[in-house]
Amino acid sequence: MNYFNFPLEKVTNDFVNGWLLPNFSGFFDEISVILRSFIDSVTNVLIATPAEVIAIIFVLLAWWIAGKGVALFAIIGFLFIGSVDLWTESMQTLAIVIVSTVISVLFGVPVGILSATNSIVDKIVRPILDFMQTLPIFVYLIPSILLFGLGGVPAVIATFVFAAPPAVRMTSLGIKQVPEEVVEASRAYGSTPKQLLLKVQLPLAMPTIMAGVNQTIMLALSMAVVASMIGAPGLGSTVLTGISQVNVGLGLTGGLAIVVLAILLDRITQGITKKV
Amino acid sequence: MNKIEVKNLTKIFGSHPQQGLKRMMNGESKEEILKKTGMTVGVSRASFSVKPGEIFVIMGLSGSGKSTLIRLVNRLIDSTDGEVYIDGEDITKMDKNKLIETRRKKLAMVFQKFGLLPHRTVINNVAYGLELQGINKKEREERAEKTIADVGLKGYENSYPSQLSGGMQQRVGLARALTNDSDILLMDEAFSALDPIIRKEMQDELIRLQSKLEKTVLFITHDLDEALKLGDRIAIMKDGVIVQIGTPEEILENPANDYVSSFVKDVDRSKVLDASVVMKKAEVLVTYKDGLRVAVRKMEEVGASSIFVVDKEKNFKGLLTIDDAIRAYNEGIPMEEVLVDNVSVTSPDTLLNDLVGIAAEAKYPIAVVDEGKLCGIVSRVSILSGLVLGKEREVEAE
Structure with missing residues (x-):
């Protein structure tokens, strides 16, 4: 079957090592610096705030948005995380999830809006999203280390690649689902495209967009262990240590803490979806 | 001067409308064009004019192009050929800003499925047109309250559309159109989704409001009885072509062709003809x-x-x-x-x-x-x- 003998491996390596890294390492360094300071400041705030304060804020938030049951779960969950001495690691993981989600939403919602309203953009974006979601994580994990170094930054980039597509897709879906007659009515009364977007399309698409954000958060959390492989601190590295030392107990402890965070974030964001 | 004047208006849906137009000008029929090019002729060289204060009804069965035609009038759909004059200005040639301005000031529309914003209360729906124009909250709510009372919905200002019956929702749609103070009302099968009794009520309501406010109304319907009841003049459409324009009596007494006469056959003439x-x-x-x-x-x-x-x-x-x-x-x-x-x-x-x-x-x-x-x-x-x-x-x- 080798009719064309396509040396993709060599071409890619030459491209990355011979052109991308020498010419753009400064550019990637700058992105790296900005992202690192973003991650660090979020982490610092979460760690510097007394654990009890954060726990209380979350419990109240859970109560207000998702009801008594979830609030009770939050109390038990946080007591557990504190009792197994994984508070700092949890906050580090939470910081990476927050930063990845913020970046994914900042990118995903506008792109989703564009692809809902412009069929050319839609045709370009769709295959890219498929690519982002199905390409094995490790394939882009290695280059992102090359470009951004070890630590939280490549972890956030990798998480972004994996977790942003639902934000784009669900935003686009939500806007396309707005009933045609409502859009027509707005246009018939002389709305500008911006007014149509802000007063009609976004408010009506909001539940679907929030469902996308929920998915983004879940995917970001599921990347925690992978992120730790490239040096991101947090619960993932606890699990990794457990695995590498064949310490089943440590692995389970870290894993359960991730599950606690996942369930809590899921219920709270789902609650927001229902509220809007 | 006519409020609305439509001249040779044509809409062809498809990938190369101009080619379709050429074929149409060469006398090819709608079917031929569809067969040869896959393009659909929505409206074919429609011409009519609506006088100030007149209720002009466009009547046709589904697929006759009437809904496309009304959307060409306020350019929700761009036409392929022809002109639409609103107060003497051709809407098909307006730039974006002028078009938005014309829609805000001169054209209000009522939709078959109401087209209300489900996340807004009645009053915020009714005031929506004014909100788009940037009129301040106090004034627009005052004006909205007035028209809400006019259509008999006082007390429902803070309800959401989903809490209202179909008839009430369409009253909200009507109030939204009236609040804008535009001279022209475009009504797209406005009462077709309503129960017969509510429909009759709304028809009477429209006639009452029309005689009071003297709006110019372009009304689309598939219901001949409705057309005969409301219309000062009626245009009958078939396959994108207007086959006859006339007063209800003219249509009943002198149907232009077999299609029209097959329509008027079963009409209750006692409700149309007068002494x-x-x-x-x-x-x-x-x-x-x-x-x-x-x-x-x-x-x-x-x-x-x-x-x-x-x-x-x-x-x-x-x-x-x-x-x-x-x-x-x-x-x-x-x-x-x-x-x-x-x-x-x-x-x-x-x-x-x-x-x-x-x-x-x-x-x-x-x-x-x-x-x-x-x-x-x-x-x-x-x-x-x-x-x-x-x-x-x-x-x-x-």
Whole structure:
């Protein structure tokens, strides 16, 4: 079957090592610096705030948005995380999830809006999203280390690649689902495209967009262990240590803490979806 | 000047509308174009004009292009060819800002499925047009409250559309259109989604509001009875082409082709035709000056048992029977004193439906009087023949 003998491996390596890294390492360094300071400041705030304060804020938030049951779960969950001495690691993981989600939403919602309203953009974006979601994580994990170094930054980039597509897709879906007659009515009364977007399309698409954000958060959390492989601190590295030392107990402890965070974030964001 | 003037308006849906247009100009039919190019002719060279204060109805079955046509008028859909003048300005040539301005100030639209914003309360829906124009909250809510009261929804200001019945939702749609203060109302099958009783209520409501506010209304419907009831003039559409434009009477009396006549076949004519259509000119009249002798002779000449009395200006005075005339002549009583006083009188625009009741009671022909003048007489026979005339014509045609 080798009719064309396509040396993709060599071409890619030459491209990355011979052109991308020498010419753009400064550019990637700058992105790296900005992202690192973003991650660090979020982490610092979460760690510097007394654990009890954060726990209380979350419990109240859970109560207000998702009801008594979830609030009770939050109390038990946080007591557990504190009792197994994984508070700092949890906050580090939470910081990476927050930063990845913020970046994914900042990118995903506008792109989703564009692809809902412009069929050319839609045709370009769709295959890219498929690519982002199905390409094995490790394939882009290695280059992102090359470009951004070890630590939280490549972890956030990798998480972004994996977790942003639902934000784009669900935003686009939500806007396309707005009933045609409502859009027509707005246009018939002389709305500008911006007014149509802000007063009609976004408010009506909001539940679907929030469902996308929920998915983004879940995917970001599921990347925690992978992120730790490239040096991101947090619960993932606890699990990794457990695995590498064949310490089943440590692995389970870290894993359960991730599950606690996942369930809590899921219920709270789902609650927001229902509220809007 | 006409409020809306549509000239040779054409819409072809598909990948190369201009090619389709060329084919259409060369006389190819809608079917041929669809078969050869896969493109659909939505509207084909439609022309009509709507006068200020007129209710102009476009009637057609589904797929006739009527909904496309109304969307071409406010350019929710861009036309392929032709012009649409709103107050003399061609909307098809406007730039974006001018178009938005025209939609805000001159065109309000009511939709079949209401098109209300589900996340907004009634008052915020009704004030939506004003909000788009950047009018401040206080003023727009005041104006919205007023029209909400006008359409009879006072007290529902803070309800959400989903909490209202279909009829009430369409009242919200109507209020939203009225709040904008635009002269033109575009109504796209506005009442078609409503129950029959609510629909009739809304039709009456529209007629009431229209007579009060004197809006120019372009109304789309697939329901001929609705078209006949509301329309000052009606355009009948088939396959994207307007096949006939006329007043309800003209459409009923002179259908332009078989398609239109098959439509009007089953119409309840008594609710459309009025006294002026079936009345006969009163050829034999008598004045006071003629005297009783002349009156009796005139009645004997035509074999009538009664005669209408008018003055020189044809002002209606009353009815004289032959018996009374002879008695008065013998006893020397003046004509004024023997006129029948319980003659039925009606106006030319009374519907036959209402006239039937009067005719059933009346002993004599009914006098059709307009501003005091006698313009015709209606007998029971002429009402009946008016009602069945259309049917008779069809039988003859068959």
